[in-house]
Structure formats: C-alpha cells, structure tokens
Amino acid sequence: MINCLCCGAPPERSEPVITTPAHMSHETSETYTFVRCGSCGLTYLNPPVPPEELGRFYPDYYLPYRGPSAWGRYAPVAARGQAMTDRKRVRRVGRHVKAAPSRRWRVLDVGCGHPTFLRSLVDRFPDIDATGIDFVDTGWRDEPRNWQGITLIQSDPAEFTAQEPWDVITMWHYLEHDYHPVETLVRLREMAHQGTRLLVEVPDLESLSRRWYGPAWEGWHAPRHTAIYSGGTLAETLRRSGWEVVNRTTRGTLDTFALWWMSAMERRGIDWTASMESRFLPFMTGRILTAPVFALEGIVPLGVQLVEARPQTR
Ligand SMILES: [Zn+2]
Numbered sequence: 001m002i003n004c005l006c007c008g009a010p011p012e013r014s015e016p017v018i019t020t021p022a023h024m025s026h027e028t029s030e031t032y033t034f035v036r037c038g039s040c041g042l043t044y045l046n047p048p049v050p051p052e053e054l055g056r057f058y059p060d061y062y063l064p065y066r067g068p069s070a071w072g073r074y075a076p077v078a079a080r081g082q083a084m085t086d087r088k089r090v091r092r093v094g095r096h097v098k099a100a101p102s103r104r105w106r107v108l109d110v111g112c113g114h115p116t117f118l119r120s121l122v123d124r125f126p127d128i129d130a131t132g133i134d135f136v137d138t139g140w141r142d143e144p145r146n147w148q149g150i151t152l153i154q155s156d157p158a159e160f161t162a163q164e165p166w167d168v169i170t171m172w173h174y175l176e177h178d179y180h181p182v183e184t185l186v187r188l189r190e191m192a193h194q195g196t197r198l199l200v201e202v203p204d205l206e207s208l209s210r211r212w213y214g215p216a217w218e219g220w221h222a223p224r225h226t227a228i229y230s231g232g233t234l235a236e237t238l239r240r241s242g243w244e245v246v247n248r249t250t251r252g253t254l255d256t257f258a259l260w261w262m263s264a265m266e267r268r269g270i271d272w273t274a275s276m277e278s279r280f281l282p283f284m285t286g287r288i289l290t291a292p293v294f295a296l297e298g299i300v301p302l303g304v305q306l307v308e309a310r311p312q313t314r
Contacts, residue, residue, distance in 0.1 A: 001047050005181055005227050006237045009039035017043050020215040020222045024063055024262070024272050027056050032222040040236055043205055044227040051179060057224055061273040063262075067114075072277030077284075081255055086120040088253035092306070093168055096197055097125055104129055108166040110157050110188070111174030114139040118150045133160055158183045165193040173254065175234075176202045176225045185241030192311050198243060201252045204305040205230040209260050216267035218259055219303065234307055243309040251298035252306040257287050259303040 001011040014035035022028050035046045049057070063070055068078035097105050105128045109118055112132030122130050131151040132140075140152050153160070158180055169188055178184050188198065203219030204210070205228045210217045219228060229237065235245045261283055270279075287294075294302065 004037040004040060004042055005044050005179070006042040006233060006240060007037060007040035009037050011035065011046055013038040014046065018215055018220070020220050022057060022223060023218060023221050023266055025057055025059075026272060027059065032220075034220065034222075034228065040233065041230070042227055042233045042237070043230070045223060045225065048179065048226055049223040054224065063272060063276070070276045071280050072275050074277060074280040077280075081258070082116060083120075085253050085255060086117045089117045089170070089172060090120045090124050092199060092253065093121060093170065094124065096168055097128065103167070105167045106164060107131070107168045107170070108133070108162070108188075108191075110169065110171045110184070111135075111177065112139065112152065115147060115150060115152060117170075117172060119147065122149050131162075133157060158187050160187065160191075162191050165191055166196055167193075168197050168199065170199045172199075172201050173203075175200055175237075176221075176227060176229065179226055181227065181237055182241050185238060185243060189242035189311055194311060194313070196311060197246070198238075198309040199306065200234065200238075200309065201254065201304060201306045202229050202234065203259075204250060204301050204303060205233075207250070207301040207303045207305075209256070209263060209303040213260075213263040213267060216263050218262040218266055229305070231305060231307075234305065238307070238309050239312070242312050244312045246308045246310050248305060248307045249298055250301040250305050252304035254304050256297050256303040257290065257294050260290075261286060 003010055004014065014037050017034045017036045019031045019033045021031055032045060034043050036043050058065065068075040068082070071078040093107060105125070107121065107128055107130050109115065109130070109132045112118060112134050115132045118130045118132050122128055131153065133153045133155045135154070135156060137152070137154040140147050169192070175181055192198070203225070207219070210219055231248055238245060
C-alpha cells in the first residue's frame with residue numbers, strides 16, 4: 001500500500017471508493033481498488049501496479065495503440081477524430097501565442113506519446129520551439145521524418161531539466177498516469193517563469209459519465225490511472241506543487257462521446273482484441289443522436305476537465 005499521491009497521508013486514513021476490473025484489457029481477472037484520502041480527498045489507486053509491470057496493460061491490441069486502423073474500412077473517418085482533438089489543443093495553446101506572436105514561444109508537452117499534437121502545433125505556428133517528453137520513445141522513434149522541427153526526448157518528467165524556462169506546458173491526459181504527480185509538478189514549476197501557463201487535462205471524477213457507468217467508467221482506466229481528480233483535488237495537487245488555478249472548464253479536448261461509448265462497451269464486456277469495424281455505424285449513430293447533449297459539455301460535466309494554472313505568487 002502507498003501513501004496519498006497528493007498529501008502523503010497514510011493509507012489507514014483512506015476509504016475504498018470503488019473496485020474495478022482492468023479496463024480495456026483481457027490480460028487478468030484481478031481487480032483494482034481506488035480509495036479516497038481522508039485528509040485531502042484525492043481518489044487514488046491503492047495498491048497501484050508496480051510501474052515495471054504496467055507493460056502487460058499496453059498489449060498490441062490496446063485500442064489507442066491500434067489507432068484509426070482498429071476501425072477497418074472506416075479508418076479515414078476515425079483518423080479525423082484524432083485530428084479534431086489535436087486542433088482543439090492547438091487552438092487552446094494558440095490563444096496564448098496569438099497574444100504575443102513576436103516572441104519565440106517555448107512549449108513543452110509532457111507525456112507526448114505519438115506527438116501529433118506537437119506536429120499540428122508547429123505546422124500552425126512554425127516559429128514555436130516545441131519539445132515533447134515521454135517515458136518511452138515508442139510513439140515517435142519509427143517515423144523520425146514525421147517529427148522534423150520538434151524536439152523529442154525520452155525522460156521521466158520528474159527528472160527532466162531544461163536550460164531555459166517554458167512559456168506553455170501542456171499535459172493532455174498525462175497527470176492521471178503519474179505515480180508522483182507532486183514531484184512532477186514541482187519540477188515543472190522550477191522550469192517556469194512568472195508568465196508561464198500550465199494546461200492540464202484529466203478525467204473528471206465528478207462527471208456524469210463516472211456517476212452513470214460506475215466501475216465500467218473508462219476514466220478509471222485501471223490499473224493505468226494512478227489517481228482520478230475532482231476539480232478540488234486537482235487544484236489542491238497543483239497548490240502543493242507551487243501552482244495556482246487560473247481557470248477550469250469541463251469542455252476539454254478529448255472526445256467526450258468516445259469516453260461514454262468506451263464505458264458502455266466496457267459495461268457490455270466486448271472483446272477489445274477484435275476489429276471495431278462492425279461497431280462504427282452504431283458509434284456514429286449514437287454520436288449524432290446525442291450531439292445536443294454533448295454540446296453542453298462546458299456547462300454539464302460529462303467526462304473531462306481542463307485546468308489552466310500559473311506559478312503561485314508569494
Ligand atoms: Zn491526501
């Protein structure tokens with residue numbers, strides 16, 4: 001058992017919240033328990049899977065790894081979904097860049113994975129000095145030509161250093177995977193200046209999709225997610241790391257309908273190793289029918305949250 005990832009309180013001071021199977025996986029029948037810290041309120045996985053054993057939860061059939069090809073002949077349409085997410089992310093960062101376009105902006109993406117967001121960012125703003133870091137280089141090492149003009153570094157974020165501070169730091173669904181979120185955020189604070197903006201997007205513990213789907217909610221993504229943040233515990237984790245929240249929205253960049261759909265498939269117990277081709281038309285029909293509901297995601301918390309933070313002033 002581990003201590004709370006936010007405040008360090010011992011596990012005896014926590015209470016179980018939910019026990020789930022491994023999501024999007026057929027590797028094990030083990031279950032995983034998330035607990036709520038009695039001291040700061042953070043919901044975190046305890047015990048977590050040792051990081052060195054996590055590899056078996058990222059098999060070749062892992063849906064995000066299969067990318068658009070998982071959807072068979074509908075792959076081109078599925079590819080547009082990722083492109084749309086990247087566009088939203090570029091627009092969000094672009095808000096800052098456009099405010100002072102003459103500067104050479106330094107942007108760091110933590111947990112960049114397959115760095116399509118940075119590719120879109122540099123294509124849109126060629127003068128940006130863009131860097132991505134990740135624990136493994138599998139997201140970019142096979143196609144170096146796709147990533148020209150972007151600096152990509154294999155590193156643990158908690159051990160990463162830079163010569164100059166960053167202007168914008170992004171974490172798109174990274175923090176919920178971090179085993180030491182406070183250490184990582186403190187390290188990033190050391191690489192910030194007073195005007196630096198940190199954008200953090202994570203699943204929202206208080207969202208309707210979590211309440212609706214219970215243990216099948218894909219936001220748990222057990223055992224890959226180490227903590228599931230509410231608006232309050234995310235702000236507290238940032239505060240303990242030297243950051244303060246500037247604004248928060250439940251309209252993120254991730255496709256919230258896809259989160260609902262994956263949760264529904266989890267509840268149904270589908271075969272995640274199979275092709276998703278036959279599921280494409282029901283997926284699109286569901287998306288169209290529920291579009292009016294998902295248009296409300298900035299008002300109603302449907303699945304994710306996006307927080308902008310700045311260094312604390314003291
Ligand atoms: Zn705590």
